[in-house]
Amino acid sequence: MDHEACRDSLPLWIAGALGPAEDRAVHQHLAECAACRAEHAALAAAADAFATAAITPDWGDHAAMRARFQQALPPAAPAPAGRGRSRPWPVLWAATVLVALGGWGLAAHEAQRASAASQMIRLASSGQRARLGPAAYRASQVDLYWQSAQALVWVRRLPPLASGQTYEGWWIVGGRPVPAGTFGAGPHLLARPRAARAFAITVEPVGGTSQPTTPILASTPL
Amino acid sequence: MRDPDGEAWLARIASGDQDAMLRFYDRYFGLVAGYCRRTLPDRELADEVIQDVFLMVWRSAARFDAERAGVATWLLVMARSRSVDALRKTRRTVAGESWEELAVPVAAPGDVAEDAAGRLEQDAVRHAVARLPAHQREALTMVYLDGLSGQEAAKRQQVPLGTLKTRLRLGLAKLRDVLGGEPDGS
Numbered sequence: 543m544d545h546e547a548c549r550d551s552l553p554l555w556i557a558g559a560l561g562p563a564e565d566r567a568v569h570q571h572l573a574e575c576a577a578c579r580a581e582h583a584a585l586a587a588a589a590d591a592f593a594t595a596a597i598t599p600d601w602g603d604h605a606a607m608r609a610r611f612q613q614a615l616p617p618a619a620p621a622p623a624g625r626g627r628s629r630p631w632p633v634l635w636a637a638t639v640l641v642a643l644g645g646w647g648l649a650a651h652e653a654q655r656a657s658a659a660s661q662m663i664r665l666a667s668s669g670q671r672a673r674l675g676p677a678a679y680r681a682s683q684v685d686l687y688w689q690s691a692q693a694l695v696w697v698r699r700l701p702p703l704a705s706g707q708t709y710e711g712w713w714i715v716g717g718r719p720v721p722a723g724t725f726g727a728g729p730h731l732l733a734r735p736r737a738a739r740a741f742a743i744t745v746e747p748v749g750g751t752s753q754p755t756t757p758i759l760a761s762t763p764l
Numbered sequence: 765m766r767d768p769d770g771e772a773w774l775a776r777i778a779s780g781d782q783d784a785m786l787r788f789y790d791r792y793f794g795l796v797a798g799y800c801r802r803t804l805p806d807r808e809l810a811d812e813v814i815q816d817v818f819l820m821v822w823r824s825a826a827r828f829d830a831e832r833a834g835v836a837t838w839l840l841v842m843a844r845s846r847s848v849d850a851l852r853k854t855r856r857t858v859a860g861e862s863w864e865e866l867a868v869p870v871a872a873p874g875d876v877a878e879d880a881a882g883r884l885e886q887d888a889v890r891h892a893v894a895r896l897p898a899h900q901r902e903a904l905t906m907v908y909l910d911g912l913s914g915q916e917a918a919k920r921q922q923v924p925l926g927t928l929k930t931r932l933r934l935g936l937a938k939l940r941d942v943l944g945g946e947p948d949g950s
Contacts, residue, residue, distance in 0.1 A: 553932035554914040556833045557907045558841060572831075588939040590767075590834030593908050595889040597840075599794030600801050603811065608789055611815055615782055615822065663790075 543567040548578045556582070556589050601663050662729050665694040674743065674760035682760040686741050693734040693741075697727045700743070700759055708748045709759075714740035724750040739764055767791075770835035777825035789818055795836060796843050799909075803847045813846045820846070837908065844911040892942040900935035903928055 543551075548571040554560045555568040572579050669689035676682040683699035695711055703709070703726070711722030715737045722732050722741065742761035744754045770791060776784035797814050804810040820842050828838055893901060899921065906917040918928040 550926070550929040550933055553936050554907065554929065556837060557911075558832075559907055559911075559913045559917075561913075584940045585933070585936045586832070586834055586837070588936040589904075589908060590836045591889045591942075592893060592904055592936070592939055593834075593840050594795060594836045595893060596905065596909055597795055597798040598802070600797040601794045602797065602801075604790075604793050604797075607811065607815065608786070608793070611789060611818055612782075612786060614815070614819070615785065663794075 543571045545571075545575065545578055548572070548575070549581050552578075552582050552585050553589065556586050604663060661692065661731055662694050665689055665692060665731075666696075666729075669694065670764075672741075672762040672764065674741070674762045676760050682743075684743060684760050686762060686764075688734050688764065691734055691736060693722075693732040694729055695722075695725060695732055695741075695743075696729045697725065697743075700727070701745070703745065706748050707745050708750065709743050710746040710750050710754070712742045712744065712754055713738035714742065719754055721750055721752060724748070767835045771828075771830050774821075774825045774828045774835065777822060778828075785818075785822055788821065792835070792839055793818075796839060799840060799843045800847055803844075804850060809850055810847075813843070813850050816846050817843050840908070841911070844909075848911070888942050889939055892939050896935050896938060900931045900938075903931040904935045907932060 548568055551560060551564060551568050555565060558565075560568065572582060665687040669687040669692075671685060671687045674682060674684040674686060681699060685696045685698070687694040687696070697709060700709060708724040709726065710724045711732060712719040713722050713735050714720075715735050719742065720735060720738070722734075723730070724746070725732075740761060740763045742754075742758045744756045744758055746755060770788065773781075773784040773788040773791075777788060793814070796817050797810075800810040800813045800817070801807065804813060817839065821839070828835070833841075893904075896904075903917060903921065906912045906920060907914070912920065914925055914928060918925045921928060921931075923931075
């Protein structure tokens with residue numbers, strides 16, 4: 543197979559939509575040709591982007607289905623590929639019963655976590671969004687999503703915290719800062735006062751303060 | 765649009781890491797559910813297939829071949845296969861939808877882990893897809909969403925296989941350019 547024939551066949555090869563002989567020929571050519579491998583990598587990324595963009599995501603019942611899925615997961619490692627080994631149903635059933643009887647606290651925690659994840663997903667997918675503008679920390683990367691009385695602050699980059707410090711969020715209501723909660727890196731849910739007109743972040747002692755005591759790291763109007 | 769996180773999670777899932785499995789579930793639930801619920805007419809059946817797809821991921825993550833396709837393409841191949849199996853069992857028909865129905869108005873990516881850059885990139889891809897010539901868009905849809913073989917898609921478009929291949933390649937090349945790849949030049 544020459545380069546041109548290989549490149550023409552790549553879109554179908556990526557989809558696994560070639561016959562066995564041509565599939566093998568493409569595979570063999572790619573193993574020997576760096577230029578076609580580069581072409582393949584780019585086209586595979588494009589195919590993935592097409593597949594993702596063409597499907598309207600549906601997050602309905604995510605939290606409940608996730609909880610059921612987690613419960614059905616076998617507790618140990620999956621069988622090695624190709625062997626087809628699976629746990630007998632009685633073992634799965636016993637594991638489920640053990641979780642139900644002994645894992646009350648764990649199950650409640652997981653349900654709470656799944657619920658929080660579901661809220662985060664809803665806010666990130668359908669809420670309004672703003673990237674906080676840097677103030678005292680120029681390299682800050684923080685996104686705020688909000689909808690009605692809920693908000694999601696997602697700290698991607700802020701200056702590292704020293705021991706005993708935390709980030710604290712502030713809603714600006716009537717021109718005054720109102721504590722929004724303390725958090726670290728990553729996504730965190732917050733309650734949002736409907737009258738809030740801006741959001742800002744400072745570094746404060748662990749536990750938070752009632753008024754900001756350090757310069758604003760990043761902020762955004764709402 | 766490669767997903768290094770997804771590929772890394774699959775490697776961990778293959779060694780039995782449940783935490784990685786749940787992260788993967790959270791990342792890709794929206795995509796799999798979006799596909800299954802539009803393809804299968806029965807919501808209950810669709811939800812069974814969604815769970816089945818992720819159980820397949822758990823059991824066969826080691827078979828994921830990052831050298832061939834991306835995570836989303838691989839997942840949709842499994843989702844399509846399980847949906848077809850489910851339809852055969854129920855002897856119901858697939859609900860057909862055109863790209864136009866799929867494309868507007870498309871919800872923003874719902875995954876918490878999706879960052880703003882990814883969101884903008886996906887919007888750009890959607891716009892690029894909408895601007896593709898209809899025959900290229902249809903060819904991509906038939907192969908990547910409907911699961912047709914090259915021969916089947918060529919027959920459906922009433923063109924030689926070589927023409928279909930060219931349409932697919934040109935269509936993907938235009939999307940690649942949107943993603944920041946080198947212009948195709950063909």
